[in-house]
Amino acid sequence: MKKILLTFLFILILISCEKEDLEIIGTTENFSLTSTYVNDEYKIYVYLPPTYGKTSSNDQLIIGLDGDFNFNEIASIISEKTKNNTIEPSIYIGIGNSGARNRDYTPTAFKHGTGGAKKFYNFIIKELIPEIASRYNIDSNNTKTLMGHSFGGLFTQYAMFQERATNPFDKFIAVGVSYWYDSGIIFEYEQEYADINTDLPITFFNGMGTLEGGVSLASFEEMNERLKSRNYGNFKIKHEWLKKKGHSESDYIGYKKGLDYVFSN
Numbered sequence: 001m002k003k004i005l006l007t008f009l010f011i012l013i014l015i016s017c018e019k020e021d022l023e024i025i026g027t028t029e030n031f032s033l034t035s036t037y038v039n040d041e042y043k044i045y046v047y048l049p050p051t052y053g054k055t056s057s058n059d060q061l062i063i064g065l066d067g068d069f070n071f072n073e074i075a076s077i078i079s080e081k082t083k084n085n086t087i088e089p090s091i092y093i094g095i096g097n098s099g100a101r102n103r104d105y106t107p108t109a110f111k112h113g114t115g116g117a118k119k120f121y122n123f124i125i126k127e128l129i130p131e132i133a134s135r136y137n138i139d140s141n142n143t144k145t146l147m148g149h150s151f152g153g154l155f156t157q158y159a160m161f162q163e164r165a166t167n168p169f170d171k172f173i174a175v176g177v178s179y180w181y182d183s184g185i186i187f188e189y190e191q192e193y194a195d196i197n198t199d200l201p202i203t204f205f206n207g208m209g210t211l212e213g214g215v216s217l218a219s220f221e222e223m224n225e226r227l228k229s230r231n232y233g234n235f236k237i238k239h240e241w242l243k244k245k246g247h248s249e250s251d252y253i254g255y256k257k258g259l260d261y262v263f264s265n
Contacts, residue, residue: 024072025079026050030096033131035123038104038116043068043096044128047075048136049082049089058137060090062145062259063124063169065152066101067094070251074147077256087263090145091136095128105148105155107189110182113151117158124159125168145171145262149251153177157186157223160202161193171262175207175254176247179219190223194230201234205261207254209245216247236265 027048034041045067052059064074071094081087097104104120106113124146132138146169148156153174160172179186193200204227208220224239238261242250 023079024076025083026075027052028071028075031135033128035119035127037119037122037127040097040100042123042128044131045071045075045094045096046136047071047078047092047094049079049091051082051089052091052137058139060088060143060145061129061132061138062090062092062147063128064092064094064146064255065105065148065155066098068096068098070094071096073252074255077252077259081259081263087259091132091138093128093132095124101151105151106181107154107158108182108185110185113181117155120155121159121162125166129168142168142170144169145173145259147173147175147255147258149175149254150247151178151181154179154181154186158189160200160204161189164197164199164201170201171203173205173207173255173258173262175242175258176209176212176216176250177206177220177223178216179223180215184219187219187223187226190226198232199234200227200230200232203236203262203265204238205254205258206237206239207242207250207257208239209242209247209250211244211246212250 030043030045032041033044049059075092078090078092082089102113103116105117106115107117109115146156146159154177156172156174157177159169206224227237240257242253245253
Protein backbone atom coordinates (compact mmCIF):
# COMPACT_ATOMS: atom_id res chain seq x y z
CA MET A 1 0.00 0.00 0.00
CA LYS A 2 2.82 2.40 0.86
CA LYS A 3 4.41 1.74 -2.51
CA ILE A 4 1.12 2.46 -4.27
CA LEU A 5 0.72 5.75 -2.39
CA LEU A 6 4.26 6.81 -3.27
CA THR A 7 3.64 5.99 -6.92
CA PHE A 8 0.44 8.04 -6.85
CA LEU A 9 2.22 11.01 -5.29
CA PHE A 10 4.95 10.75 -7.91
CA ILE A 11 2.38 10.89 -10.69
CA LEU A 12 0.82 13.97 -9.12
CA ILE A 13 4.24 15.62 -8.95
CA LEU A 14 4.84 14.88 -12.63
CA ILE A 15 1.49 16.39 -13.54
CA SER A 16 2.13 19.51 -11.47
CA CYS A 17 5.60 19.89 -12.98
CA GLU A 18 4.16 19.64 -16.47
CA LYS A 19 1.75 22.46 -15.65
CA GLU A 20 4.29 24.54 -13.77
CA ASP A 21 3.84 28.20 -14.55
CA LEU A 22 6.36 29.60 -16.96
CA GLU A 23 7.70 33.10 -16.63
CA ILE A 24 5.16 35.69 -17.72
CA ILE A 25 6.88 38.32 -19.84
CA GLY A 26 4.55 41.26 -20.05
CA THR A 27 1.99 42.93 -17.81
CA THR A 28 -0.98 41.50 -15.94
CA GLU A 29 -3.88 43.34 -14.38
CA ASN A 30 -7.56 42.84 -13.63
CA PHE A 31 -10.84 44.65 -13.26
CA SER A 32 -14.48 43.81 -12.54
CA LEU A 33 -17.33 44.03 -15.04
CA THR A 34 -21.04 43.73 -14.32
CA SER A 35 -23.24 42.10 -16.96
CA THR A 36 -26.81 43.22 -17.49
CA TYR A 37 -27.44 40.10 -19.59
CA VAL A 38 -26.36 37.65 -16.88
CA ASN A 39 -27.08 39.91 -13.90
CA ASP A 40 -23.75 39.06 -12.35
CA GLU A 41 -20.30 40.54 -11.85
CA TYR A 42 -17.19 39.01 -13.39
CA LYS A 43 -13.56 39.45 -12.53
CA ILE A 44 -11.64 40.03 -15.77
CA TYR A 45 -7.96 39.07 -15.88
CA VAL A 46 -5.76 40.77 -18.49
CA TYR A 47 -2.37 39.89 -19.98
CA LEU A 48 -0.62 42.51 -22.11
CA PRO A 49 2.40 41.45 -24.21
CA PRO A 50 5.73 43.23 -23.64
CA THR A 51 5.33 45.01 -26.99
CA TYR A 52 2.02 46.56 -25.94
CA GLY A 53 2.08 50.34 -26.26
CA LYS A 54 5.50 50.33 -27.93
CA THR A 55 4.24 49.94 -31.50
CA SER A 56 1.41 51.50 -33.47
CA SER A 57 -0.11 48.15 -34.40
CA ASN A 58 -3.10 46.81 -32.52
CA ASP A 59 -2.92 43.41 -30.83
CA GLN A 60 -5.11 40.42 -31.47
CA LEU A 61 -7.50 39.33 -28.74
CA ILE A 62 -7.64 35.90 -27.09
CA ILE A 63 -10.45 35.19 -24.65
CA GLY A 64 -10.24 32.19 -22.35
CA LEU A 65 -12.79 30.71 -19.99
CA ASP A 66 -12.25 29.70 -16.35
CA GLY A 67 -9.80 32.56 -15.96
CA ASP A 68 -9.86 32.57 -12.18
CA PHE A 69 -7.96 29.31 -11.93
CA ASN A 70 -5.94 29.06 -15.16
CA PHE A 71 -5.08 32.65 -16.05
CA ASN A 72 -1.40 32.56 -15.04
CA GLU A 73 -0.93 29.22 -16.75
CA ILE A 74 -2.37 30.36 -20.07
CA ALA A 75 -0.75 33.80 -19.87
CA SER A 76 2.61 32.05 -19.51
CA ILE A 77 1.92 29.93 -22.61
CA ILE A 78 1.01 33.01 -24.64
CA SER A 79 4.01 34.88 -23.21
CA GLU A 80 6.37 32.10 -24.26
CA LYS A 81 4.89 31.80 -27.73
CA THR A 82 4.99 35.56 -28.26
CA LYS A 83 8.64 35.63 -27.21
CA ASN A 84 9.41 32.82 -29.69
CA ASN A 85 7.39 34.56 -32.45
CA THR A 86 5.14 31.52 -32.89
CA ILE A 87 2.03 33.64 -32.37
CA GLU A 88 1.33 37.28 -33.02
CA PRO A 89 1.37 39.74 -30.09
CA SER A 90 -1.96 39.22 -28.37
CA ILE A 91 -3.92 40.50 -25.43
CA TYR A 92 -5.23 37.62 -23.37
CA ILE A 93 -8.42 37.95 -21.36
CA GLY A 94 -9.39 35.36 -18.75
CA ILE A 95 -13.01 35.48 -17.60
CA GLY A 96 -13.29 34.63 -13.91
CA ASN A 97 -16.47 32.65 -13.49
CA SER A 98 -15.56 29.12 -12.42
CA GLY A 99 -18.22 29.23 -9.73
CA ALA A 100 -20.92 29.74 -12.36
CA ARG A 101 -19.64 27.55 -15.20
CA ASN A 102 -22.66 25.20 -14.96
CA ARG A 103 -24.83 28.23 -15.58
CA ASP A 104 -22.78 30.13 -18.15
CA TYR A 105 -21.34 27.37 -20.32
CA THR A 106 -24.40 25.16 -20.81
CA PRO A 107 -26.71 25.82 -23.78
CA THR A 108 -29.78 24.12 -22.27
CA ALA A 109 -31.18 23.34 -18.84
CA PHE A 110 -30.25 19.77 -17.94
CA LYS A 111 -28.60 17.84 -15.13
CA HIS A 112 -25.53 19.77 -13.94
CA GLY A 113 -26.47 22.90 -15.90
CA THR A 114 -29.08 25.65 -16.11
CA GLY A 115 -28.69 26.71 -19.73
CA GLY A 116 -27.27 30.22 -19.54
CA ALA A 117 -24.97 30.05 -22.58
CA LYS A 118 -27.02 32.50 -24.66
CA LYS A 119 -26.89 35.18 -21.96
CA PHE A 120 -23.19 34.54 -21.37
CA TYR A 121 -22.47 34.75 -25.12
CA ASN A 122 -24.29 38.09 -25.25
CA PHE A 123 -22.23 39.28 -22.29
CA ILE A 124 -19.02 38.45 -24.15
CA ILE A 125 -19.89 39.98 -27.50
CA LYS A 126 -21.99 42.95 -26.38
CA GLU A 127 -20.40 43.93 -23.07
CA LEU A 128 -16.98 42.37 -22.53
CA ILE A 129 -15.43 42.89 -25.97
CA PRO A 130 -16.63 46.52 -26.24
CA GLU A 131 -15.23 47.15 -22.75
CA ILE A 132 -11.89 45.62 -23.73
CA ALA A 133 -11.85 47.69 -26.92
CA SER A 134 -12.42 50.86 -24.90
CA ARG A 135 -9.55 50.07 -22.52
CA TYR A 136 -6.94 48.54 -24.84
CA ASN A 137 -5.71 48.71 -28.43
CA ILE A 138 -7.06 45.56 -30.04
CA ASP A 139 -7.28 44.57 -33.68
CA SER A 140 -10.57 45.94 -35.01
CA ASN A 141 -10.80 43.20 -37.64
CA ASN A 142 -12.49 39.85 -37.02
CA THR A 143 -9.35 38.24 -35.58
CA LYS A 144 -10.39 37.09 -32.15
CA THR A 145 -9.85 33.73 -30.46
CA LEU A 146 -12.08 31.89 -28.00
CA MET A 147 -10.81 28.92 -26.02
CA GLY A 148 -12.29 26.61 -23.40
CA HIS A 149 -12.02 23.18 -21.77
CA SER A 150 -14.70 20.69 -20.64
CA PHE A 151 -17.92 22.71 -20.16
CA GLY A 152 -15.83 25.62 -21.44
CA GLY A 153 -15.15 23.60 -24.59
CA LEU A 154 -18.87 22.95 -24.91
CA PHE A 155 -19.51 26.68 -24.78
CA THR A 156 -16.71 27.31 -27.27
CA GLN A 157 -18.39 25.05 -29.81
CA TYR A 158 -21.77 26.59 -29.01
CA ALA A 159 -20.26 29.99 -29.85
CA MET A 160 -18.85 28.54 -33.11
CA PHE A 161 -22.34 27.82 -34.36
CA GLN A 162 -23.78 31.25 -33.70
CA GLU A 163 -24.66 33.64 -36.52
CA ARG A 164 -21.50 34.57 -38.41
CA ALA A 165 -22.59 38.13 -39.21
CA THR A 166 -22.43 39.10 -35.54
CA ASN A 167 -19.89 36.55 -34.29
CA PRO A 168 -16.63 38.35 -33.41
CA PHE A 169 -14.50 35.18 -33.29
CA ASP A 170 -12.69 33.57 -36.19
CA LYS A 171 -10.48 31.20 -34.17
CA PHE A 172 -11.71 28.58 -31.72
CA ILE A 173 -9.85 26.16 -29.45
CA ALA A 174 -11.92 23.50 -27.69
CA VAL A 175 -10.39 20.82 -25.47
CA GLY A 176 -12.09 17.91 -23.71
CA VAL A 177 -15.55 19.05 -24.83
CA SER A 178 -18.44 17.74 -22.71
CA TYR A 179 -20.22 16.25 -25.73
CA TRP A 180 -22.36 14.12 -23.41
CA TYR A 181 -24.22 17.15 -22.07
CA ASP A 182 -27.99 16.93 -22.58
CA SER A 183 -27.73 13.83 -24.76
CA GLY A 184 -25.36 15.51 -27.19
CA ILE A 185 -27.32 18.75 -27.63
CA ILE A 186 -24.30 20.43 -29.23
CA PHE A 187 -24.79 18.23 -32.29
CA GLU A 188 -28.22 19.82 -32.78
CA TYR A 189 -26.62 23.27 -32.81
CA GLU A 190 -24.12 22.03 -35.39
CA GLN A 191 -26.96 20.69 -37.54
CA GLU A 192 -28.97 23.91 -37.26
CA TYR A 193 -25.96 25.90 -38.45
CA ALA A 194 -25.33 23.54 -41.38
CA ASP A 195 -29.00 23.69 -42.43
CA ILE A 196 -28.81 27.40 -43.23
CA ASN A 197 -25.12 28.03 -43.99
CA THR A 198 -22.78 26.93 -46.77
CA ASP A 199 -19.61 28.33 -45.22
CA LEU A 200 -17.92 28.44 -41.82
CA PRO A 201 -15.01 30.89 -42.21
CA ILE A 202 -13.09 30.03 -39.06
CA THR A 203 -10.03 28.13 -37.88
CA PHE A 204 -10.80 25.45 -35.33
CA PHE A 205 -8.65 23.21 -33.13
CA ASN A 206 -10.38 20.36 -31.33
CA GLY A 207 -8.43 18.28 -28.79
CA MET A 208 -9.39 15.27 -26.69
CA GLY A 209 -7.37 13.16 -24.25
CA THR A 210 -7.08 9.51 -25.18
CA LEU A 211 -7.90 8.52 -21.59
CA GLU A 212 -11.34 10.16 -21.68
CA GLY A 213 -14.46 7.98 -21.41
CA GLY A 214 -15.91 6.06 -24.35
CA VAL A 215 -18.80 8.46 -24.98
CA SER A 216 -16.42 11.42 -25.15
CA LEU A 217 -14.06 9.64 -27.53
CA ALA A 218 -16.82 8.50 -29.88
CA SER A 219 -18.53 11.90 -29.84
CA PHE A 220 -15.23 13.64 -30.53
CA GLU A 221 -14.76 11.55 -33.67
CA GLU A 222 -18.35 12.08 -34.75
CA MET A 223 -18.18 15.87 -34.43
CA ASN A 224 -14.93 16.07 -36.39
CA GLU A 225 -16.30 13.85 -39.16
CA ARG A 226 -19.50 15.87 -39.33
CA LEU A 227 -17.65 19.16 -39.65
CA LYS A 228 -15.31 17.83 -42.34
CA SER A 229 -18.23 16.37 -44.30
CA ARG A 230 -19.86 19.80 -44.63
CA ASN A 231 -17.15 20.85 -47.10
CA TYR A 232 -17.21 24.47 -45.98
CA GLY A 233 -15.00 26.45 -48.35
CA ASN A 234 -13.22 28.63 -45.77
CA PHE A 235 -13.22 26.24 -42.86
CA LYS A 236 -9.94 25.03 -41.36
CA ILE A 237 -9.90 22.30 -38.75
CA LYS A 238 -7.36 20.24 -36.89
CA HIS A 239 -8.44 17.58 -34.44
CA GLU A 240 -5.86 15.86 -32.31
CA TRP A 241 -5.80 13.06 -29.78
CA LEU A 242 -3.83 14.12 -26.72
CA LYS A 243 -1.98 10.94 -25.91
CA LYS A 244 -2.13 9.53 -22.38
CA LYS A 245 -4.15 12.51 -21.14
CA GLY A 246 -7.29 12.25 -19.06
CA HIS A 247 -9.98 14.90 -18.76
CA SER A 248 -8.30 17.03 -16.11
CA GLU A 249 -4.89 16.84 -17.77
CA SER A 250 -5.80 17.75 -21.33
CA ASP A 251 -6.31 21.50 -21.03
CA TYR A 252 -2.71 22.68 -20.78
CA ILE A 253 -1.28 20.67 -23.68
CA GLY A 254 -4.46 21.20 -25.70
CA TYR A 255 -4.23 24.97 -25.40
CA LYS A 256 -0.56 24.93 -26.42
CA LYS A 257 -1.25 22.85 -29.51
CA GLY A 258 -4.38 24.82 -30.31
CA LEU A 259 -2.67 28.20 -30.21
CA ASP A 260 0.08 26.91 -32.49
CA TYR A 261 -2.48 25.73 -35.01
CA VAL A 262 -4.92 28.65 -35.13
CA PHE A 263 -2.12 31.21 -35.35
CA SER A 264 -0.29 29.32 -38.11
CA ASN A 265 -3.36 29.24 -40.34
